[in-house]
Amino acid sequence: xxxxxxxxxxxxxxxxxxxxxxxxxxxxxxxxxxxxxxxxxxxxxxxxxxxxxxxxxxxxxxxxxxxxxxxxxxxxxxxxxxxxxxxxxxxxxxxxxxxxxxxxxxxxxxxxxxxxxxxxxxxxxxxxxxxxxxxxxxxxxxxxxxxxxxxxxxxxxxxxxxxxxxxxxxxxxxxxxxxxxxxxxxxxxxxxxxxxxxxxxxxxxxxxxxxxxxxxxxxxxxxxxxxxxxxxxxxxxxxxx
Numbered sequence: 036x037x038x039x040x041x042x043x044x045x046x047x048x049x050x051x052x053x054x055x056x057x058x059x060x061x062x063x064x065x066x067x068x069x070x071x072x073x074x075x076x077x078x079x080x081x082x083x084x085x086x087x088x089x090x091x092x093x094x095x096x097x098x099x100x101x102x103x104x105x106x107x108x109x110x111x112x113x114x115x116x117x118x119x120x121x122x123x124x125x126x127x128x129x130x131x132x133x134x135x136x137x138x139x140x141x142x143x144x145x146x147x148x149x150x151x152x153x154x155x156x157x158x159x160x161x162x163x164x165x166x167x168x169x170x171x172x173x174x175x176x177x178x179x180x181x182x183x184x185x186x187x188x189x190x191x192x193x194x195x196x197x198x199x200x201x202x203x204x205x206x207x208x209x210x211x212x213x214x215x216x217x218x219x220x221x222x223x224x225x226x227x228x229x230x231x232x233x234x235x236x237x238x239x240x241x242x243x244x245x246x247x248x249x250x251x252x253x254x255x256x257x258x259x260x261x262x263x264x265x266x267x268x269x270x271x272x273x274x275x276x
Contacts, residue, residue, distance in 0.1 A: 036064070036065040036066065036067060036087050036088065037059075037064060037065070037066050037067075037087075037088050037089075037090060037160075037164060038066075038067050038068075038069065038085050038087055038088065038089045038090065039052070039055055039066065039067070039068050039069070039090050039092060040068075040069045040071070040085065040089060040090070040091045040092070041068065041069070041070050041071075041091075041092045041094070042070060042071035042072065042073070042074065042093070042094060043071055043072055043073050043074055043093075043094060043100060044094040045070070045072055047094050047122070047145075048070050048071075048092075048094060049070070051092055051094070051122070051153070052068055052070065054150055054153060054154070055068075055157065058154055058157050059157075062161060064161070064164070069085065073100075074100045074103065074104045074107075088164055089114075089116075089117040089118070090117070090118045090119075090120070090160060091104070091105075091108065091117055091118065091119045091120070092120045092121075092122065092153075093105060093119065093120070093121045093122070094121075094122050094123075095121050095122065095123040095124075095125070095128060099128075099131075101121045101122075101123060101128075102121070102128070102131060102132065102137075105119055105121065105132070105137045105139060106137060109137050109138070115138065118140045118160060118163070119137075119139040119140055120139065120140050120141045120142075120143065120153070120156055121139060121141075121142045121143070122143045122145050122149055122153075123142065123143070123144065123145060124144070124145050124146070125144075126144050128142055129142040140156065140159075140160070141156050143156075169183070169184045169222060170182060170183055170184065171184065171187065171201070171210075171217070171220060171221070173210045173211070173212065174211075175208070175209060175210065175211055180208060182201060182203055182208065184221065184222065184224065184225075184235070185235075185237065186203045186204045186205060187201060187202070187203050187225075187235050188202045188203060188204065188234070188235055188238050188251055188253065188255055189202050189232060189233060189234045189235065189238075189251070189255070189257070190202070190210075190214065190217055190225075190232070190233045191231060191232050192213070192214040192230070192231040192232070193209075194231075197211070197212070197213050198210060198211045198212065198213075199212065199213070199214050199217055202255070204253065214230075214231065214232075214233065217233070218233055221233065224236050224237050226267070226268060226271045227264065227267075228249065228257065228259060228260045228261070228264050228268050229259050229260060229261040229264055230261065231259070232257065232259045234249065234251070234257065235251075236271060236272075238251040238252045238253065238255075239251060239252075239272055240252050242268060242269065242272045244265070244269060246258075247260050247265070249268070
């Protein structure tokens, strides 16, 4: 999910939201909006709890509130990962931002066809979002763990149990969830090869249909492909890019 936090010029914020809505219709990505009327509302008095990928779009009028909010995000919240775009009437604002080393994504002059530039920025942001490192997060024995998708070789259902074993490049981990629930949180690089096993498609190097043998990049071999999944696995290995 992408969180768009937009403010503080209300009429322009609504206009920006409408533009983003129209653009995001082309993507199967969940979007959530936070519109605010003053920076004091969102950063000082009642900041919402926003979890996940964040894009701040600051509408900076004459009082440099956008710069103040950016400094608050970077320095007070120690948030250097969120994307920040400032839309301003001040053509020299970009120089001010650079001098303060606040590392924003873009500073758009409001009267320079800002809608076209914002759409171009959104295109780059979507690529950034799609290429981010994705993790499987779970809690086990009161410890919260995060395992990068790229590190997972396969996930196997434990027999007569509601938990699964994650076989990763750096070790094995038990996750206290059924395989069906775990599968819902994975992306399309993973393929189910039986009712009890999911494999990371990026790790597959060979599928021997005669022997029903699946070989992974690190030498792991699986013969667990069930009859009902053979065609699906074959098509997946052929078409996966």
